[in-house]
Amino acid sequence: MxxxxxxxxxxxxxxxxxxxxxxxxxxxxxxxxxxxxxxxxxxxxxxxxxxxxxxxxxxxxxxxxxSAPLLTRSKVKRHTISVFVGDESGIINRIAGVFARRGYNIESLAVGLNKDKALFTIVVSGTEKVLRQVVEQLNKLANVIKVEDISREPHVERELMLIKLNADPNNRAEIMWLVDIFRAKIVDISEDSLTIEVTGDPGKMVAVQRNLNKFGIKELARTGKIALRREKMGETATFWDFSAASYPDLERPSPTNVLVENANRSLNGNVSTSSKGDVYPVEPYDDLSMKQVLDAHWGVLYDEDSSGLQSHTLTMLVNDCPGVLNMVTGIISRRGYNIQSLAVGPAETEGLSRITTVVPGTDESIGKLVQQLHKLIDLHEVQDITHSPFAERELMLIKIAVNTAARRDVLDIASIFRAKAVDVSDHTITLELTGDFNKMVALQKLLVPFGICEVARTGRVALVRESGVDSTYLRGYPLPL
Structure with missing residues (x-):
């Protein structure tokens, strides 16, 4: 004073x-x-x-x-930014560069590509004024369809985490007890370790990690948060027109000016003359009967072609500081690689983050890419675990258009895949699903006839199996595409 x-x-x-x-x-x-x-x-x-x-x-x-007025700086808050983009080489690098050039450190980033579109979920801390400027800069990027800060709006948020623990016979019973409390799952087990999968909101992730620290965490991989806005009730909701077209019994008389305004409003919130090319059918398009949705068949992870091109899974341990993600994605994009999925989250050690990415290429080209990544100062470790037995998981939030009669059918399908309903309105239902890539493909194919409104995927997170069991050969053949 x-x-x-x-x-x-x-x-x-x-x-x-x-x-x-x-x-x-x-x-x-x-x-x-x-x-x-x-x-x-x-x-x-x-x-x-x-x-x-x-x-x-x-x-x-x-x-x-x-008393003089208090002169304090603006409050720094954690913001959840949703960025819907068209897929092109280097788009992740350009988005990460917008934050890096302004000194922002991305706490978590999750993106999984579906055919030629992707929905980024970025968590970053900052003041509202500067974050507003960042959103304006993101809107100027090519192939960016919409950018929204959904922190203040009701939304569903989920995160996926894989934890590899030291599990001696003496404390294994206590670990299993905690697994039941947090509704987690065991995905790999060996003589001296356990690999656990857990999903939930970020608060749950912190509680799980705090309770398991005493056993000794060997490795930890987190996807980062994904979020979808909770659907409103009635004809003012975003996907009401799409649901009403799929289910005529949902349709209600609406004022003419409201229908015109909704038809001319783009995803950015600005009036536009046309919204063709938008993957999410939120307006009554002329070709609405085609039910344009995100294609889950893109990005085959197990099938190889004659050229030797396949998807490689890379895990990197980097310093948690601004600009690191921009440098990593910059090396990948400058060599012409397109990232199929990217998951960034805190690692087992404070001050470090783990990046899990899926990049298509040959063994030779990916080997050269790994050598270039090793030259980064802030990178501690990088591994290509494609040819090693590893446990992989992916998290997906999917919003489906339903009416009262179809809701029961959707929930029956969800129960078969062990998916959970996390949000429901009078014309939509949002499901949460975890699993591998083929499981995502199967569920999304079954839900296409009902009408898919939105899809948010984290991309793959993976940890090497200590048991040495390669589950790839236990699954049989992948689904026909």
């Missing part, structure tokens, strides 16, 4: 001017003469809770004490 005292009576004029002396510490003080100078604009780093001014006019002493 700054110490305020009255200036020495060394004024030569007959009328004494109000004077203020402020001691800011560290042998620095300053006298302010309010008779000639305007009060200075204080820097935001100082916080005055009480200001006392003493002055004298002729022989009459005046004492003034009042």
């Amino acid at each position: 700054a110490a305020v005292s009255r200036c020495p009576a060394t004024l030569r004029t007959e009328k004494l001017k109000p004077c203020l002396r402020v001691d800011l510490g560290h042998r620095f003080s300053r006298s302010l003469d309010f008779g000639h100078l305007r009060p200075p604009k204080w820097r935001r780093t100082f916080e005055f809770r009480k200001l006392e001014v003493s002055g004298a006019t002729n022989n009459n002493a005046v004492s003034l004490s009042e």
Whole structure:
């Protein structure tokens, strides 16, 4: 707290001017003469809770004490930004570069490509003013369809985490007890370790990690958060027109001006003349009967072609500091690779993050890419685990258009795939599903006839199996595409 005292009576004029002396510490003080100078604009780093001014006019002493306004910096909050883009080489690098050039550190990023479109979910901390500027810059990028900060709106948020623990016979019973409490699953087991899969909101992830730290966490991979806005009720909801077209019994009379406004409004919230090419059918298109949806068949992970091209899974351990993600994606994009999925989240050690990405290429080309990644200063470790037995998981939130009669059928299909309903309205239902790529493909194919409104996927996270069992050869053949 700054110490305020009255200036020495060394004024030569007959009328004494109000004077203020402020001691800011560290042998620095300053006298302010309010008779000639305007009060200075204080820097935001100082916080005055009480200001006392003493002055004298002729022989009459005046004492003034009042509370000054608090000058504090804007509050830094955690924001969840949803970016819907068209797929092209280097799009992840350009989006990460927007945050890196402004000194922002992306806490988590999750994206899984579906054919030629992708929905990014980015979590970053900052002030609302600067984040608003970042959103405006993202809107200027090519192939960016919409950018939304959904932090203030009701939304469904989920995250997936794989944890590899030290599991001695003495404490294995306690670990299994905690697995049941947090509704987690065991995906791999060996003589001295366990690999656990858990899904939930970020608060649940923190609680799980805190309770399992005492056993010793060997490796940890997190997808980062994905989020979908909770659907509103009635014809004012975003996907009401799409659902009403699929189910005529949902249709209700609406004012003409509302229908025209909804038809002309694009995903960015601005009026546009046309919305053709938008993957999500949120407006009554002329070809709505085609039910344009995100194609889950893109990005085959197990099938190889004659050229030796296949999807490779890379895991990287990097420093948690601004610009690291931009450097990693920059090396990949400059060599012409297109990232199929990317998941960034905190690692088992504080100050480190783990990046799990899927990149298509040959063994030779990916080997050269790994050598280039090793040259990064902030990168501690990079591994290509494609040819090693590994446990993989992916998280998907999918919003389906349903009416009262079709809701029961959708829930029956969801129960077969062990999917959970996380949001429901009078015309939609949102499901949460975890599993491998083929499981995502199977569920999405079955839900296409009902009408898919939105899809958000985390991309793959993977950890090497300590048991050495390669589950790829236990699944049989992948689904026909």
